[in-house]
Amino acid sequence: MNIKLIELFGLQVWNNSSGKWEDLSAKNSESMLASLGPKKGHSIVLYDAGVGTGLDPVSTFRQAMDWKVFAVNDGTAITDGWSIFGDEAGLLINDAFSIRIRYYLRVTDMNTGTPGVFSSNEMYYQIIKVSHPVDHIQFSSGGEAGPWAPMVTVSLPGISNKMVSDSDTLFSWLSNSANWQAHLKLPNGEIRKYSVTNPTVKTGDSAEPEYEGAVATVDFRLPMLQVAQSGSYTLTISLLPNAQGSGGYHVFDDVYAWTATITAMSPSMSDPLYLSFGTNTFMVIDFAQSLV
């Protein structure tokens, strides 16, 4: 039972002005507009076997989709060249950011008689063109005088309970510590990598323009950073997005930079040799403070 067609249907986009999920629209290269919303008859085609043998469901399917150019099934034919961006009413403007889209999945099998059509019961969500303010990462202060275990809070556009009930459950990716990294640049140019501990995600409404209505804040702790020499340090946070191909971790520009002044106490004795007529020795040791 191979798969002939994989589609996204019942598509909606969050409109922060109206505070509602609204039908997502698209236009093709001939500027024909169509609604991709529920019960509108149009769907986005992720995979079409065409005259091929279809896709074996044993394998995981992975496909890049550009919301600027994709294929649409209008129920009679599949055509390319559709986009959700444009100047026409109902489309998203080209420089829109932090766009939230949700949809159902639908799979059609290769049965030559009456094809089986299977739809997902749950909706899936995407936040594309993720945007955030320049200052969106908070670090606990420290590190100026020695080792330091920072607390970090990263804010990103999210989905609040106003948009979806139990919205926290959508952010399993962000709560996986394997998807976060920290890099510490030492005064000598060396860079050390650190893992994060116990990231926890909270969602809520936000008036910050870049978040377009809702924010997800991720709190985590870093292990003890080795600050053993004086000089300039830079701490960088990065996240592995779960919807990209080979780009690797996304490094955030909002870093924590500081100057450390590390002092050491050097012991010395004024006389290199002590003479004593008994078994006791009276020693004088001086300590000198110096920068490391």
Place this chain on the structure above:
Amino acid sequence: MIYKGQNQRRTVIPSVKNAQGLTVYIPEKGMRAGRKWFKAYAYYSLTAAQPYPLLFSFSSEAYITINFTSTAISITAPFTLPLLRFYQLEAAKLIKSSATLSIEAEAQSVESLSKEQMKEFEGKKSGDPIRDASLVYALGAAKFTPTRKTP
């Protein structure tokens, strides 16, 4: 079985109602080259799911990953819709959330039935719900031996 009359395009399965009003579907049987033959009804389902409910992308492009879970069950014994749901639940127990796999039930072959089973099956007309249930379970669920296919 294909209706040739008013519902020409509709495929239906012969069925009888037992004493409790429960519809029992009966696979067709016949003789082929001197051997008894049963038409197996294939019952299958396919679900598609993204491993993560929310995808993050810093651009307008998103890589969408989809895992499939398919179940396929062939039945040559009388069956009811609750029985099909039972099969589905049995199949679901074998599905791990992190795995992509397909489950296929072993098709019932007439040669595998005992004489007693054959006799009971051939003698079945309709009616006794207890006998129907035990028969269905014996001929169907007992032969339900799912196997896994992994990528």
